[in-house]
Amino acid sequence: MIRLEARPQPSAVMAYATPVLAVLLTMIFGGVLFAVLGKDPLQAITTIFWEPVFGEFAFFYRPQLLIKGAPLVLIAIGLALGFKAGIWNIGAEGQYIVGAICGAAAGLAFYPTESVFIFPLMVLAGAFGGWAWAMIPGVLKVKFGTNEILVSLMLVYVAEQLLASMSLGLLKNPEGFGFPGSRNLQQYASAHNAELIAGTGMHWGVVAALVAVILAYALLARHRLGFAIRVTGEAPRAAKFGGVNPGRLILFCLGTSGLLAGLAGMFEVSGPAGQISIDFNVGYGFTAIIVAFLGRLNPLGIVAAGLLMALTYIGGDIAQSQLGLPAAAIQVFQGMLLFFLLALDVLTNYRVRLGTGEVTT
Amino acid sequence: MDLSAINPVLLIAAMIAAATPILLAAIGELVVERAGVLNLGVEGMMITGAVCGFIITVNIGSPTVGFIAAAIGGAVLSLLFAFLTQIALANQVASGLALTLFGLGLSALMGQSYVGIKPPRVEATPLGPLADIPVIGPIVFGHDMVVYIGLAIVAATWATLKFTRTGLVLRAVGENHDAAHALGYKVKRIRTLAILFGGACAGLGGAYISLVRVPQWTEGMTAGVGWIALALVVFASWKPWRVLLGAYLFGGITQLQLNLQGAGVAIPVEYLAMSPYIVTIIVLVILSADKSRAPGSLGRTFHASG
Numbered sequence: 001m002i003r004l005e006a007r008p009q010p011s012a013v014m015a016y017a018t019p020v021l022a023v024l025l026t027m028i029f030g031g032v033l034f035a036v037l038g039k040d041p042l043q044a045i046t047t048i049f050w051e052p053v054f055g056e057f058a059f060f061y062r063p064q065l066l067i068k069g070a071p072l073v074l075i076a077i078g079l080a081l082g083f084k085a086g087i088w089n090i091g092a093e094g095q096y097i098v099g100a101i102c103g104a105a106a107g108l109a110f111y112p113t114e115s116v117f118i119f120p121l122m123v124l125a126g127a128f129g130g131w132a133w134a135m136i137p138g139v140l141k142v143k144f145g146t147n148e149i150l151v152s153l154m155l156v157y158v159a160e161q162l163l164a165s166m167s168l169g170l171l172k173n174p175e176g177f178g179f180p181g182s183r184n185l186q187q188y189a190s191a192h193n194a195e196l197i198a199g200t201g202m203h204w205g206v207v208a209a210l211v212a213v214i215l216a217y218a219l220l221a222r223h224r225l226g227f228a229i230r231v232t233g234e235a236p237r238a239a240k241f242g243g244v245n246p247g248r249l250i251l252f253c254l255g256t257s258g259l260l261a262g263l264a265g266m267f268e269v270s271g272p273a274g275q276i277s278i279d280f281n282v283g284y285g286f287t288a289i290i291v292a293f294l295g296r297l298n299p300l301g302i303v304a305a306g307l308l309m310a311l312t313y314i315g316g317d318i319a320q321s322q323l324g325l326p327a328a329a330i331q332v333f334q335g336m337l338l339f340f341l342l343a344l345d346v347l348t349n350y351r352v353r354l355g356t357g358e359v360t361t
Numbered sequence: 362m363d364l365s366a367i368n369p370v371l372l373i374a375a376m377i378a379a380a381t382p383i384l385l386a387a388i389g390e391l392v393v394e395r396a397g398v399l400n401l402g403v404e405g406m407m408i409t410g411a412v413c414g415f416i417i418t419v420n421i422g423s424p425t426v427g428f429i430a431a432a433i434g435g436a437v438l439s440l441l442f443a444f445l446t447q448i449a450l451a452n453q454v455a456s457g458l459a460l461t462l463f464g465l466g467l468s469a470l471m472g473q474s475y476v477g478i479k480p481p482r483v484e485a486t487p488l489g490p491l492a493d494i495p496v497i498g499p500i501v502f503g504h505d506m507v508v509y510i511g512l513a514i515v516a517a518t519w520a521t522l523k524f525t526r527t528g529l530v531l532r533a534v535g536e537n538h539d540a541a542h543a544l545g546y547k548v549k550r551i552r553t554l555a556i557l558f559g560g561a562c563a564g565l566g567g568a569y570i571s572l573v574r575v576p577q578w579t580e581g582m583t584a585g586v587g588w589i590a591l592a593l594v595v596f597a598s599w600k601p602w603r604v605l606l607g608a609y610l611f612g613g614i615t616q617l618q619l620n621l622q623g624a625g626v627a628i629p630v631e632y633l634a635m636s637p638y639i640v641t642i643i644v645l646v647i648l649s650a651d652k653s654r655a656p657g658s659l660g661r662t663f664h665a666s667g
Contacts, residue, residue: 004450140646146646150642153585153588155638155642156585161632161634165632328466333466334466336463339441342449342456342459349450
């Protein structure tokens with residue numbers, strides 16, 4: 001008989017060990033999955049985790065690590081603030097889309113004028129778009145007590161339709177020969193989120209992600225608001241007695257996560273993606289949920305987790321072209337990681353005891 | 362625009378069919394939530410059911426076997442959720458999200474060689490001359506078996522929760538798990554069974570989309586129906602008959618906007634396609650003022666301390 005015994009204090013060792021264990025278990029079970037799909041598991045795992053960083057063409061893939069990691073980290077940082085306080089924004093994908101639409105629209109409005117003010121304006125527009133989209137569940141929750149999980153998620157589907165409508169209508173490239181999609185912002189110098197140092201993948205989104213990590217770290221470790229977030233998550237009643245205003249906290253957490261997701265979308269559309277198109281969003285908003293948990297809702301942990309998830313995206317692409325591994329296999333792989341993470345988390349708060357166990361009194 | 366192309370009788374019949382997947386998923390989730398568990402993985406279980414049902418139906422040729430497989434598929438996936446939340450004591454919100462993300466990936470993987478195949482038709486229930494009655498015939502008697510099974514499950518759930526000992530125990534576990542535990546009820550076992558039931562219902566609902574509504578397999582084809590079902594449970598204040606009402610409302614809107622798209626209304630297709638989600642939000646706002654009906658232990662982890 002296996003029993004779980006509550007630890008008086010969460011184990012610090014286990015808190016660090018479980019994400020690593022979860023990654024290892026995911027590799028093992030992922031290997032089994034790849035074997036079932038008829039691929040050499042060892043080769044698949046090395047293709048995913050080794051090839052992009054140390055392989056023959058690593059010089060090509062390494063910049064991708066930053067390009068794919070930045071939006072994940074940026075979104076996950078915002079989500080983690082909310083998750084810590086028990087406020088569940090799971091509609092980051094929608095906020096990412098709306099941020100991209102607003103940012104691109106702000107830039108395209110000035111086409112073809114060239115000015116140094118256009119890009120900063122786009123950044124503001126993108127941030128505002130994401131913030132506003134996240135404020136919908138925020139305000140509804142504060143005013144009417146509506147469940148923010150469901151509202152934020154519903155708004156993802158609304159945003160996807162909005163994206164389709166924009167790329168077929170309002171933002172469609174007038175010189176695009178009727179093809180859906182906006183003008184390519186990469187060819188519009190004032191609006192292009194270009195690489196800051198050529199060949200590194202370093203663009204403004206990466207800078208924004210790093211700034212967000214530092215600010216979030218300072219907020220949680222040093223600021224009163226960060227303390228309020230932590231207390232609300234761990235002991236909501238104590239937080240209330242301590243004078244935390246729950247409504248304001250909800251608006252702050254949802255607003256901030258929306259703002260960061262909007263920024264991520266804006267940097268993506270003006271840089272790596274280049275244009276608003278129907279299939280612009282690739283699920284960063286959902287993967288960021290995994291990143292936030294894998295990083296244990298800790299800003300520094302999220303950086304590591306974001307890079308690891310970026311690695312699975314890149315490695316997955318390589319495995320897809322080299323080994324014919326289906327794209328969905330990577331999605332399963334990422335989902336598995338979250339499972340193991342959640343399952344192993346029990347070891348942080350509980351001790352596993354073997355034996356018959358005495359009669360509980 | 363040609364609204365006269367919409368036949369009201371066929372529209373109402375189609376609305377009932379459109380409501381069925383939402384109804385099945387929502388009634389399953391209602392039982393889960395009445396047992397005090399919040400399973401946000403409905404979307405994942407639905408899509409898994411959709412792909413399992415589709416694969417089996419295409420390979421075996423029998424939609425009936427396909428629907429059974431879908432229910433099993435959904436239940437097996439929900440078992441993962443039961444393990445995470447009941448044994449590993451993981452956070453229910455996070456575990457539900459994990460289930461959805463995993464289910465979406467798994468279904469895409471399983472279904473990749475089934476894209477573009479047409480499954481065998483699901484025939485209407487042979488009710489003989491009843492189906493030939495004008496107006497009432499096609500609306501009430503012209504459906505396939507699953508529509509009636511959905512209604513039967515709602516009735517059975519209502520009766521079980523209201524009149525039987527099983528229902529009373531289930532509600533006790535959901536309202537106050539500590540008290541139920543003190544009375545000697547196996548909280549975890551009861552909850553696990555409820556989760557399995559929810560998974561089976563969601564799977565069935567998913568298969569109804571891939572085998573009857575569409576009928577085809579495409580990645581992510583449930584498109585948020587699972588989430589609408591979750592909203593529906595709140596909308597229904599955790600009452601079975603209200604779930605039925607809500608499902609017809611949402612099914613109706615879904616079908617109506619599809620028909621309007623077909624009729625070429627001057628509203629762009631994208632904005633019509635948004636409408637079910639926006640209506641869900643509006644309904645949630647109107648009804649979320651009254652939370653008093655929510656099961657007392659909803660979403661809370663139970664661990665019997667020594």
